[in-house]
Amino acid sequence: MIASLIHSMAVCPDMNKVYPKIEYGRGVYLFDKNGKRYLDASSGSSSVSNVGHGRVEIADVMYDQVSKISVLPTHAFSSEIMEIYLQKLVDFAPTGFKKAWTVMSGTEAVENAVKLALQYHQIRGEGNRFKIISRWNTYHGNSVFMLDIGGMKMRRELYSKWHNNFPHISPAYIYRKPDELTTSEYVNSLLVEFEECLIETGAETVAAFIAEPIVAAALGAVPPPEGYFKGMKVICEKYGVLFISDEILCGFGRTGKNFGIQHFDITPDIIAAGKGISGGYFPLSAVLASGKVMTPFIDTNSSFLGGHTFACNPVGAAVGMKVLNILKNEDLINNSQKMGTLFLNKLEKLLEFDIIGDVRGVGLQCGIEIVQDKVSKKPFPAELKVSKRIGGKCIEKGVVLYPGSGSVNGTLGDHILITPPLTISEEQLDEIVNILYTSIKEVITELT
Ligand SMILES: Cc1ncc(COP(=O)(O)O)c(C=O)c1O
Numbered sequence: 001m002i003a004s005l006i007h008s009m010a011v012c013p014d015m016n017k018v019y020p021k022i023e024y025g026r027g028v029y030l031f032d033k034n035g036k037r038y039l040d041a042s043s044g045s046s047s048v049s050n051v052g053h054g055r056v057e058i059a060d061v062m063y064d065q066v067s068k069i070s071v072l073p074t075h076a077f078s079s080e081i082m083e084i085y086l087q088k089l090v091d092f093a094p095t096g097f098k099k100a101w102t103v104m105s106g107t108e109a110v111e112n113a114v115k116l117a118l119q120y121h122q123i124r125g126e127g128n129r130f131k132i133i134s135r136w137n138t139y140h141g142n143s144v145f146m147l148d149i150g151g152m153k154m155r156r157e158l159y160s161k162w163h164n165n166f167p168h169i170s171p172a173y174i175y176r177k178p179d180e181l182t183t184s185e186y187v188n189s190l191l192v193e194f195e196e197c198l199i200e201t202g203a204e205t206v207a208a209f210i211a212e213p214i215v216a217a218a219l220g221a222v223p224p225p226e227g228y229f230k231g232m233k234v235i236c237e238k239y240g241v242l243f244i245s246d247e248i249l250c251g252f253g254r255t256g257k258n259f260g261i262q263h264f265d266i267t268p269d270i271i272a273a274g275k276g277i278s279g280g281y282f283p284l285s286a287v288l289a290s291g292k293v294m295t296p297f298i299d300t301n302s303s304f305l306g307g308h309t310f311a312c313n314p315v316g317a318a319v320g321m322k323v324l325n326i327l328k329n330e331d332l333i334n335n336s337q338k339m340g341t342l343f344l345n346k347l348e349k350l351l352e353f354d355i356i357g358d359v360r361g362v363g364l365q366c367g368i369e370i371v372q373d374k375v376s377k378k379p380f381p382a383e384l385k386v387s388k389r390i391g392g393k394c395i396e397k398g399v400v401l402y403p404g405s406g407s408v409n410g411t412l413g414d415h416i417l418i419t420p421p422l423t424i425s426e427e428q429l430d431e432i433v434n435i436l437y438t439s440i441k442e443v444i445t446e447l448t
Contacts, residue, residue: 025053028421028428030400039399040421041432043276046217046402047249047365047419050276050336051326058281058322065318074312085317088324089286092258094267098291102284102317104310106248106274107141109285110210112306113272114149116289117208117242119304123296126240129207133197133241137171137407139218140210140246149210152218153410167197171215172224175358175369176377176408183225191231203239208270213260216249219407220367220415221360229264242269242293248285249365252276253327253422256337256363263362269293276422279326282319283310332422336363339424346433347418353440355386355447364422369407370414379412386443387414393439399432 012019020032030038030053043049051058065081072079082102089100103109114132121129134140136151147156148163151171156163170193177186198206209232215222236243245268250260254276261268270293274285287306297304310316327333340363350356350368357371370387372380380386382405391403407413420432 025049027052027054028424029053037398038395039428039431039435041418042400042402043419043421044280046275046417047254048275048280050252050254050422051279051323051330051332052421052423053280055279055281055326057326058279058319061318061322062281062315065315068314070315071310071313074307078312079314079317081314081321082312082317085321086312088321089288092324093271093288094259094262096267096290096292097271097288098294100286100288101306102286102312102320103306103308104283104285104313104316105141106272106285107143107146108308109248109272109274109287110140110146110149110244110246111143112287113244113246113270114145114208114210115306116270116287116293116304117244119302120242120293120296121207123300123302126204128205129240131166131201131206133167133169133194133201133206133209135171135211136168136410137173137218138212138215138246140212141248150218152406154406167201169193169197171219171222172228173215173219173222173407174225175222175360177225184227187225187227187231190228191235194232195235198235198239198241203241206239206241208242208244209236210244210246212246212248212250213264214250214255214362214365216365216419217402217404217417220369220404220417221362221365221419222367223263223360223362229261229266233266233268244268244270244272247271248274249419250362252323253333253336254363254365254419256333256340258333260362260365277323278316278319279323281323282313282316284313284316284320286320327422330423335424336422339422339426339429340364340366342426343418343429343432346429347436349433350437350440353444355380355444356440361418364420364424366418368416368418370416379408380414382411384447386447387416389443389446390436390439391416393442394435397435397439399435401432401436 022030030040086100138151140146140150144159144162245261247259251273269290271288278284347359358369372378387403402417407415
């Protein structure tokens with residue numbers, strides 16, 4: 001009776017389904033109420049528990065901090081723990097970053113990053129720059145504003161009447177590039193599209209370009225081809241447009257570097273980070289700003305109006321600092337790079353299936369794309385829910401993945417994002433691949 005009451009209160013993706021209830025987590029594993037073990041190859045929802053589940057040392061740090069002070073009037077005070085942590089965040093960021101502050105969710109961090117870009121232009125007397133250019137098939141958060149800027153058609157549609165509909169350009173999606181183009185011609189076509197979009201919309205009205213360095217849930221771990229971000233940054237600079245890197249999912253070591261954008265040899269102007277920043281032990285996210293962006297604020301003594309009640313929370317700082325220490329002391333960012341390379345090799349075994357069209361990723365941000373026809377790359381009909389079915393079979397067998405859809409045109413297309421904790425071992429990677437292999441085989445049988 002109590003169980004059914006609890007279920008009826010919960011807002012779950014599928015309202016009519018009874019979800020297994022997780023009791024606790026240890027390392028890469030989750031355990032439900034019946035003692036069943038699941039390998040969490042999604043790291044929460046998703047790519048959050050980078051340092052693994054059930055870390056008592058983080059609970060200890062939280063206890064100590066809450067015992068001292070858990071919230072303070074930030075309009076009048078700062079705290080030493082926060083000041084030290086923010087300095088550590090700046091040190092963790094690419095060279096040239098000057099300031100950082102924390103909020104609670106990825107959505108808030110990206111929205112803060114966008115507002116910072118808008119205010120930067122206002123202070124410099126360019127308040128007419130109010131547009132944000134983003135890409136289709138990307139996710140930047142779940143507020144109405146962030147859904148507008150993001151490019152997931154199914155999620156946007158519900159709120160379209162509230163949207164500004166600023167320009168969206170094509171994603172850099174090498175698996176689905178036009179066949180007649182070489183990779184460099186494809187990159188060039190994307191750069192031309194961006195520049196034409198700027199000119200058409202009026203470059204003097206554009207505040208920022210925003211991108212996920214490696215597109216996560218919306219495409220299933222898609223890095224851009226070589227030269228893409230370098231070219232995009234050159235165009236941004238040419239037209240005075242800021243470059244915001246949405247590192248909510250791919251930051252904090254997920255891809256084998258501190259931040260995903262560092263794989264592409266450019267430095268963004270603003271970074272929004274979240275998820276793995278606290279390993280999921282506290283709702284925490286951050287905005288990191290370069291000296292270029294902060295200088296006009298400092299020179300004109302302008303405050304950034306981005307505060308939230310739980311901004312710069314000392315408990316968040318204590319947890320965030322502990323997570324940074326764990327990443328460093330256990331060499332987890334290098335482990336992500338090492339295990340990621342091994343994992344991609346192992347996942348390639350799945351290409352023997354006719355329905356697995358692509359295996360991709362960077363570090364431990366990996367993904368697969370599922371197709372009905374490998375030659376034409378034709379997707380399955382959406383109603384077959386193929387990625388969800390594979391994900392469901394994997395859960396039955398004890399592995400949690402993050403299935404997605406809409407990769408082709410916002411509705412069609414199946415992919416699965418795989419982002420295990422950075423603590424994962426090679427044997428545990430084998431566990432994921434073996435269960436995924438069996439599950440795909442079973443779904444193929446069902447489909448034929
Ligand atoms: C790239 C990216 N940006 C922003 C967000 C929003 O973060 P949150 O769900 O913490 O608000 C997410 C969440 O999945 C994300 O993956």
